Amino acid sequence: xxxxxxxxxxxxxxxxxxxxxxxxxxxxxxxxxxxxxxxxxxxxxxxxxxxxxxxxxxxxxxxxxxxxxxxxxxxxxxxxxxxxxxxxxxxxxxxxxxxxxxxxxxxxxxxxxxxxxxxxxxxxxxxxxxxxxxxxxxxxxxxxxxxxxxxxxxxxxxxxxxxxxxxxxxxxxxxxxxxxxxxxxxxxxxxxxxxxxxxxxxxxxxxxxxxxxxxxxxxxxxxxxxxxxxxxxxxxxxxxxxxxxxxxxxxxxxxxxxxxxxxxxxxxxxxxxxxxxxxxxxxxxxxxxxxxxxxxxxxxxxxxxxxxxxxxxxxxxxxxxxxxxxxxxxxxxxxxxxxxxxxxxxxxxxxxxxxxxxxxxxx
Numbered sequence: 365x366x367x368x369x370x371x372x373x374x375x376x377x378x379x380x381x382x383x384x385x386x387x388x389x390x391x392x393x394x395x396x397x398x399x400x401x402x403x404x405x406x407x408x409x410x411x412x413x414x415x416x417x418x419x420x421x422x423x424x425x426x427x428x429x430x431x432x433x434x435x436x437x438x439x440x441x442x443x444x445x446x447x448x449x450x451x452x453x454x455x456x457x458x459x460x461x462x463x464x465x466x467x468x469x470x471x472x473x474x475x476x477x478x479x480x481x482x483x484x485x486x487x488x489x490x491x492x493x494x495x496x497x498x499x500x501x502x503x504x505x506x507x508x509x510x511x512x513x514x515x516x517x518x519x520x521x522x523x524x525x526x527x528x529x530x531x532x533x534x535x536x537x538x539x540x541x542x543x544x545x546x547x548x549x550x551x552x553x554x555x556x557x558x559x560x561x562x563x564x565x566x567x568x569x570x571x572x573x574x575x576x577x578x579x580x581x582x583x584x585x586x587x588x589x590x591x592x593x594x595x596x597x598x599x600x601x602x603x604x605x606x607x608x609x610x611x612x613x614x615x616x617x618x619x620x621x622x623x624x625x626x627x628x629x630x631x632x633x634x635x636x637x638x639x640x641x642x643x644x645x646x647x648x649x650x651x652x653x654x655x656x657x658x659x660x661x662x663x664x665x666x667x668x669x670x671x672x673x674x675x676x677x678x679x680x681x682x683x684x685x686x687x688x689x690x691x692x693x694x695x696x697x698x699x700x701x702x703x704x705x706x707x708x709x710x711x712x713x714x715x716x717x718x719x720x721x722x723x724x725x726x727x
Contacts, residue, residue, distance in 0.1 A: 450522045452693040452727050454686075455703060458714045466490060466717045478503075478720060480510035480531075480581050485720060493717040496710050500681030505595050505603065506531045508685050508716045508725075512692070513582030515725040522727040523692055528586055530594035535606070535637065537570060542636030561639050566647050574648045587650055593691060595684045598625065598633050603680040605687040608641070610651070613658045615641075615665040618697065620674040620683035622667070630667060638662040670698045675706050682713050 458466075475486035481503035483489075492498040509531055516523040545564065549557040572578035576585030586592075592608035602625070605618040615637060617630075625633070639662055645651045646659040674683050686709045690697045697704060719725035 447524070449524060449694075450727070452522050454689045454693055454695055455708050455711065456715075457711045458718055462718055463714060465721055466494060466714055469717070469721055470494070476721075478507050479723060481506050483507075490717055490720075493720070494710075494713050496676045496679040496682075496706055496713075499678055500603070502532050502597060505597075505681050505685060506533075507720055509595065509688075510582050511716070511719045511723075511725040512685075512688065515727065516692075517582065517584075518724070519727040524590075526588055526590040527692055528584075528589045528592045529582075529688065529692075530592060531580070532595055532597055534594045535596040538636040538640050539633075542640060564640065564643055566640075566644055570644065571648050574644065575650065585650075586648070591691075593688050595681075595688070596633070603684040605684045605691075606637070607691060610645070610658075611654065613655075613663050615663055617665060617667040618671060618684070618687040618691075619667065620671065620680050620687075621677055622669060622671070622673075624677075627667070634665050638665060668698065672697075672699055672702050672704050674709075679706065679709060682709050682716075685716070686712055 469485075469490040470487050472487055475484040477483075478485055483501075483503045485507075489501075489504070492500065493504055509529055513529045516525070516527070516529065541564075545560045546557055548554060549560055569578060573580070573583075574586040576583065576587075590610055592606075592610065594606050594608075596604050596606050598604065602621070604620075607616040607618065609616065615634070617634070642659055642661060642663060645654065651659065674680055683704075686704055687697055689695070689712065690702075690704060696702050715725070
């Protein structure tokens with residue numbers, strides 16, 4: 365490499381000598397340098413050749429500096445640290461003028477097809493969406509979760525892309541497959557459940573679900589994901605929020621009404637997730653960087669106890685989304701600092717209903 369540089373430098377020196385000779389010739393004979401003469405020794409060609417040689421020399425030097433860096437000078441990598449996101453006020457109420465859009469929808473006889481669930485949202489639906497006394501349907505929750513995914517894409521300065529927001533089908537698929545495995549293990553001479561779980565393989569659809577190959581509205585690949593957020597509907601009677609901390613191996617459960625289910629009963633609903641979730645991470649092929657323990661063993665789940673409570677006991681659907689709003693924005697959810705209450709969740713309901721009408725949620 366040094367010999368090559370020396371030869372190129374010799375060419376550069378020769379080029380400079382040629383340039384000097386040409387300038388003398390031009391001055392002596394009165395040649396106009398602006399004319400594009402055909403001789404290879406015209407000033408235009410001389411300049412072009414000189415630039416080409418200089419460029420080649422710079423390239424060679426650059427390659428040498430990368431291939432054999434100086435040991436005496438160490439250039440540290442620039443550590444920019446974690447991305448600093450803009451703060452979101454999740455408790456901000458809807459402006460009175462925009463709130464009229466929702467009030468009009470509540471009184472309207474028209475209905476509109478939504479982006480995600482393909483259900484028709486009519487007056488009764490918008491009334492339920494804004495009430496703390498009416499049980500939410502699954503598609504209400506799914507529709508708001510879709511808007512949250514779209515908001516995450518549209519406002520990257522406010523929301524972390526390593527947070528994955530999933531719909532209710534995620535838990536439903538886990539529960540359904542676990543129930544099938546359990547049933548198959550109860551027939552005479554059947555393979556024990558423990559063995560079935562050890563040999564279990566997710567189908568391509570579920571694997572593609574997290575790879576982003578089979579996209580769903582607002583969905584994307586889980587590459588680089590640090591956390592997965594979703595809602596679980598227990599027995600079609602109670603909504604809770606699940607937070608999968610991928611690198612910690614823990615599932616945090618946010619329940620606005622803990623007394624609804626005893627700890628032993630609640631474990632039965634979490635068991636499908638604990639058994640089948642690690643296998644999905646492993647079989648997706650996207651989390652090879654995780655410790656083998658997190659890809660082969662059941663995770664732990666932490667059912668938080670010091671959370672604010674839904675007094676009406678009927679708005680657990682909207683409360684589950686409110687917890688996700690707080691987690692996405694770094695807002696405190698635990699008492700006594702938490703500001704989440706029936707009043708604040710009620711204000712959020714109007715913003716979500718407005719988002720369904722306008723097809724977007726603001727940060």
